[in-house]
Amino acid sequence: MHSKKATHQHTKEHNRNLVLKNIFEHEVISRAELSRITGLTRTTVSEIVAEILEEGLALEVGIGESAGGKSPILLSLAKDSRHIIGLDIAQDHFRGALVNLRGEIKKMVSTPVAERFGAKPLTQIFEVLDQLVEASDQPLVGIGVGTPGLVNTAEGMVINAVNFDWKDYPLAHILRERYELPVFIYNDSQAAAMGEYLYGKYNLKGDNLIVINAGYGIGSGLIINGRLFQGDGGGAGEIGHVVVLPQGGAQCRCGHHGCLETVSSTQAILRQVRENPALSRRFAEPITLDEIVEAYQQGDEDIREMVFNAAYYMGRAVAALVGTLDIHQIVFVGEMTRFGEPWLEVIRQTMREFSLSRLAQSTEVEIGKLGSNATLLGAVAMLVSNYSLLFGHRFRSK
Numbered sequence: 223m224h225s226k227k228a229t230h231q232h233t234k235e236h237n238r239n240l241v242l243k244n245i246f247e248h249e250v251i252s253r254a255e256l257s258r259i260t261g262l263t264r265t266t267v268s269e270i271v272a273e274i275l276e277e278g279l280a281l282e283v284g285i286g287e288s289a290g291g292k293s294p295i296l297l298s299l300a301k302d303s304r305h306i307i308g309l310d311i312a313q314d315h316f317r318g319a320l321v322n323l324r325g326e327i328k329k330m331v332s333t334p335v336a337e338r339f340g341a342k343p344l345t346q347i348f349e350v351l352d353q354l355v356e357a358s359d360q361p362l363v364g365i366g367v368g369t370p371g372l373v374n375t376a377e378g379m380v381i382n383a384v385n386f387d388w389k390d391y392p393l394a395h396i397l398r399e400r401y402e403l404p405v406f407i408y409n410d411s412q413a414a415a416m417g418e419y420l421y422g423k424y425n426l427k428g429d430n431l432i433v434i435n436a437g438y439g440i441g442s443g444l445i446i447n448g449r450l451f452q453g454d455g456g457g458a459g460e461i462g463h464v465v466v467l468p469q470g471g472a473q474c475r476c477g478h479h480g481c482l483e484t485v486s487s488t489q490a491i492l493r494q495v496r497e498n499p500a501l502s503r504r505f506a507e508p509i510t511l512d513e514i515v516e517a518y519q520q521g522d523e524d525i526r527e528m529v530f531n532a533a534y535y536m537g538r539a540v541a542a543l544v545g546t547l548d549i550h551q552i553v554f555v556g557e558m559t560r561f562g563e564p565w566l567e568v569i570r571q572t573m574r575e576f577s578l579s580r581l582a583q584s585t586e587v588e589i590g591k592l593g594s595n596a597t598l599l600g601a602v603a604m605l606v607s608n609y610s611l612l613f614g615h616r617f618r619s620k
């Protein structure tokens with residue numbers, strides 16, 4: 223049972239976070255507006271604002287227009303008052319960034335993955351994070367990590383990531399021990415969804431968004447009512463391993479045959495080129511995605527057919543999502559987006575062909591706005607939107 227004191231503390235924290243949330247959501251805002259929007263009394267707002275100013279999280283930036291009485295003092299988020307570290311554990315790179323409260327990247331460190339197994343990836347992750355911690359000249363809120371595979375965010379565990387042979391791997395705990403900071407880990411596609419939602423500035427009809435991450439692997443992140451929906455086991459949005467070619471599909475790294483990932487990902491495109499001598503001889507070894515994208519842009523018919531086939535199956539997957547969720551904004555991120563508008567148009571057409579027209583008509587399918595930074599910015603966004611984490615770092619003057 224809650225004691226009276228604990229309940230009071232809880233209410234206070236809730237109100238404080240509510241005020242801070244509104245400071246985040248506005249360019250500038252006065253105490254009177256905060257009171258009106260939050261429904262808190264002016265006295266309560268003034269007390270909370272005093273605390274926020276003392277924490278250095280907001281600044282008084284000028285005088286607003288008077289609505290009759292005294293001209294109000296305007297408050298603005300002190301966007302550089304805290305730094306957050308975002309880390310994207312991608313297929314071939316570890317990319318980390320030092321980010322401010324508005325999602326602006328202050329410093330980026332990237333290193334190609336040297337070895338995938340054993341302790342080596344962790345050593346490289348430490349090298350990236352060490353540099354970012356060293357570079358920060360503001361209090362650090364924490365570390366947000368996006369990783370491929372199935373993740374249990376609450377326990378900070380990577381349940382299964384085939385790329386690195388991680389099984390029930392306590393990644394958050396390991397990083398927390400070393401850096402003595404809050405650490406949160408998310409599936410890379412789920413993080414990308416949160417990044418696009420918070421920083422992509424979409425004109426959403428509802429507070430819902432689907433982000434499909436189509437790169438070496440395929441996954442998606444679902445934002446429902448402004449929150450990441452992770453499902454009962456953390457695996458919501460794992461569309462990459464839905465079987466789309468039950469007969470004769472290639473073997474997937476998950477063990478099944480014909481998963482969406484075996485047709486519509488960059489690894490699928492690369493594999494199909496490498497396995498086809500007539501195609502592979504058009505490229506210099508080792509064949510890279512760069513070369514394939516270039517051939518596609520120059521109109522290589524066989525490559526275009528392969529990419530459009532990938533888009534066709536992706537479009538069917540999108541139709542299934544549209545039919546299930548009726549979410550009107552769908553955004554693609556990941557390396558497959560390098561195939562651009564013609565690839566996207568095949569996805570749109572297929573989606574329409576396999577959906578109720580009433581649902582398909584109101585659905586927008588676009589390419590994401592954050593480019594390759596979606597995952598790491600999303601991992602950061604999760605920490606920033608946990609307003610409680612931002613308090614208690616009172617300014618150490620330099």
Ligand SMILES: [Zn+2]
Pocket residue numbers: 462463464474475476477478481483
């Ligand atoms: Zn699979």
